Amino acid sequence: MGVDVLISKPSKGSSGKTGLWRTFKPVYYEERCIGCGECYLYCPEDCIVMKGLKVEIDYEFCKGCGICSNVCPANAIEMVKEL
Amino acid sequence: MRTILTGNYAVAEAVRLSRVKVIAAYPITPQTTIVERLAEMVESGELDAEFVRVDSEHSALAVVYGSATAGLRSFTATSSHGLLYMYEMCWWVANARIPLVMAVVTRTIGPPWNIHTDHTDILTLRDSGWIIAMAENVQEALDLTIQGFRISEEVNLPFVVGLDAFVLSHTAEVVDVPSQEDVDLFLPERRQAYVLNPNDAIAIGNIAQNEHMMRLRFEMAKDMEKSKDVIEDAGKEFGEIFGRSYGLVEHYRTEDADYVVVMSGAWCGDAKEAIDVLREKGIKIGLLKLSYIRPFPREEIRKLDGKDVLVVDRSFSMSYKGILGLEVGSVLDCKNVIAGLCGVDVSVEEFVKMFKMFTNGEIRDVEWWLK
Numbered sequence: 478m479g480v481d482v483l484i485s486k487p488s489k490g491s492s493g494k495t496g497l498w499r500t501f502k503p504v505y506y507e508e509r510c511i512g513c514g515e516c517y518l519y520c521p522e523d524c525i526v527m528k529g530l531k532v533e534i535d536y537e538f539c540k541g542c543g544i545c546s547n548v549c550p551a552n553a554i555e556m557v558k559e560l
Numbered sequence: 561m562r563t564i565l566t567g568n569y570a571v572a573e574a575v576r577l578s579r580v581k582v583i584a585a586y587p588i589t590p591q592t593t594i595v596e597r598l599a600e601m602v603e604s605g606e607l608d609a610e611f612v613r614v615d616s617e618h619s620a621l622a623v624v625y626g627s628a629t630a631g632l633r634s635f636t637a638t639s640s641h642g643l644l645y646m647y648e649m650c651w652w653v654a655n656a657r658i659p660l661v662m663a664v665v666t667r668t669i670g671p672p673w674n675i676h677t678d679h680t681d682i683l684t685l686r687d688s689g690w691i692i693a694m695a696e697n698v699q700e701a702l703d704l705t706i707q708g709f710r711i712s713e714e715v716n717l718p719f720v721v722g723l724d725a726f727v728l729s730h731t732a733e734v735v736d737v738p739s740q741e742d743v744d745l746f747l748p749e750r751r752q753a754y755v756l757n758p759n760d761a762i763a764i765g766n767i768a769q770n771e772h773m774m775r776l777r778f779e780m781a782k783d784m785e786k787s788k789d790v791i792e793d794a795g796k797e798f799g800e801i802f803g804r805s806y807g808l809v810e811h812y813r814t815e816d817a818d819y820v821v822v823m824s825g826a827w828c829g830d831a832k833e834a835i836d837v838l839r840e841k842g843i844k845i846g847l848l849k850l851s852y853i854r855p856f857p858r859e860e861i862r863k864l865d866g867k868d869v870l871v872v873d874r875s876f877s878m879s880y881k882g883i884l885g886l887e888v889g890s891v892l893d894c895k896n897v898i899a900g901l902c903g904v905d906v907s908v909e910e911f912v913k914m915f916k917m918f919t920n921g922e923i924r925d926v927e928w929w930l931k
Contacts, residue, residue, distance in 0.1 A: 478716055478779060480754045482772040483656060484762045 490538065495522070499541030501556040503534055509553040516545035516554060561737050567698045567728035570735050571637070571663045571721070572597035574705035576607045577743040578661075581632040584612035584623035588642040589675045590725040591665040595637055617642040621649035621662070628653075628660040629764065631755040633709060635660065639725065640667035640681045647684065650718075654689030655776065656764065659712035659752050660719070661705060662690075666825070666874075667725045668902045676903020677725040679825060679875040683853065683883045689780045691719045691787055692854040694824045696810075698733040703804060704851075706738075707794050709747055714794075715787040716753045717780065724826035725903070738802055746801050784855045791852060808857040813839060814846030819919050820864050822871045822888050824850040827906060831872070834911030843919050850884070861891045869894040870918045876901060881926055899929035 485491065512530030524539040525532050534545075546554040565573065571594050575583070583602070585595035601607035610627075614620045617638050624634035638646060643664055653660065664682045668674040685692055691711060695701035701723040708719035723729055756762065768776070792807050799805025812832050814820055823831055828849045838845050848864065850857060871894050873882025881889060885896030897914060900906045906914075906929065917923050 478657065478753050478783060479775075480657070482768050482776045483766075484754050484764055485766050487761055487763050 494537055495540050496535075496537045499539060499559055501541045501543060502536070502559050503539065503541065503543065503545055503554045504557050505532060505534055506553050506555070507531055509551050511551045511553070513550060515548045515550065519544050519548045561739070562734060563737055564732045565698060565702075565735050565737070566593070566730050566732045567695070567701045567723045568593040568665070568730065569597050570698045570702040570737075571705050571723070572601065573737050574702045575635050575661075576601055577738060577740060578635075578706055578709045578747055579633060580607070580609055580635045582610045582612065582624055582627035582634040583636065584614050584620045584627075584634075585636050585638070586614055586617045586620050586642060588617070588639045590667060590729045591637045591639040591642065591663070593729070594663055594665070598635075617646035618649055621646040621653060624660055625649060625653045625656070625658060628658045628752075629656070629756045631750065631752065631757070633660075633750050635662070637663040637665070639665045640669050643681050643684065644669065650685060650690065651688050653718045654780070657716040657753055657780070658718060659709075659716055659750075661708040661712060662718065662720045663701075663705065664720050664722050665725050665729045666722050674902050675725060677727055677826070677874070678901050678903060679722070679873075680883070680901070682720060682722040683875050685720055686854055686883070689717055689784065690854060691715075691717050691784070691791075691852065693719065693721045693852050694850065695721060695723045695728060696826055696828045696849060696851075698728055698731070699735045699804070700806075700851075701728055702735055702737070703798065703802070703806065706743060706747065707791075707798055707806060709750075710794050711787060711790050713748075713750055713752060714790050715783050717783060717787060722825065727826040736802070736804075742801055746798060788855050788857070791855070806851060808850075808852045808855070809860045810849040810851055812847040812849065814848055814864075817844050817846035817867060819843070819845040819868045819870070819915075820848050821845065821915065821918070822848045822850065822861070822864075822869060822884065822894070824853060824884060825874060827874065827900060830906065830908045831911050833908045834915055837908075837912050838915055838919070845915060845919060853884070853887070856887055858891050861888055865892055868918070870897065870915075870923060871895070872897045872899055872914070874900045885926070895923045895925060895927070897923065897927045897929050904931060
């Protein structure tokens, strides 16, 4: 019996480069960042990576949902319309 | 060990002997005493299992769906409205190809409230992908429950065993409760197509492409057909170990019969007695008991070709015929009596009368046995 349709192995990029879905892009202002890690904890797609007390955003897979910007207490992430 | 048990307690014994690890259930008459007894067994240490109390039948099947997906032998039981309340999860378990066993104590669906037997509730599962077995007596309820685990785990389809409300569930009969050693001999270690394991993560319940999902239903249909051999093999081996053989159907005095009655469930016992009465009068009549409704024993029914066939239904599909009448009618021409709905009792004497009318050609295509 085949189980391919029933289960899948989670892996990065299994749905393709979802960054292409983005309408708004999170832009990170390092100088405002207080390093609290809220954006990292809330990102539903694991697209925010902590680098010490700063973060990096993976634009290849970020779908632009804006949750990081919404939860940031320091206003360090702004959503900007993609061109 | 020979002892006296009600159908519900016999099912509980079968679950214990099958070394079930997780039970979740919500009480509903007339099923309640199955899981009540199991809860006692867990509490006293007779059964090494988790008993999960839940807020509804939907949650009950959801819990055992989870535990069975994680690789544990799991069981639940329900009736009537409880089955309908868990109906969504029934399809979820079947399509996910998760082996588990459920007992359904067949009961009328309301309103108005009625707790007595009717097969329409269990037969709502017929399109879903569950294997459906029906017990004639308390011993069969016990034996089919044990076989259910083996069959379900071999074909990756869930298994439901039906037993009639009160007639079996609350009626005590002499039964042989097998020894643990013999059941261990019959029942292999659990296997299944895939297992949820935190050390090797997989995702389940994904969105599937249409073409792939249709192929899933196609594979289920193939495996449902394949389960016929698995059922026959398991039933035969069960007979070798325990002295009671099982199969998709049971023939009762059909060898030389000109007339054959097709039925399923507890009242087959009464029908057999009625057949004996007619046989004594020289009427060549027999009974084909359907021990399984899914997979549907088409081949066995086709062998009745050339005989006069009467289907006596304890279910109705709100169309032209009873549910079994439609099923058997898809294989060969048959007459159909709708009787015993909503717990209406049909005595041996009435079966004698009904079968006499049948052999005299006095039964129309569809006949309601009203009182």
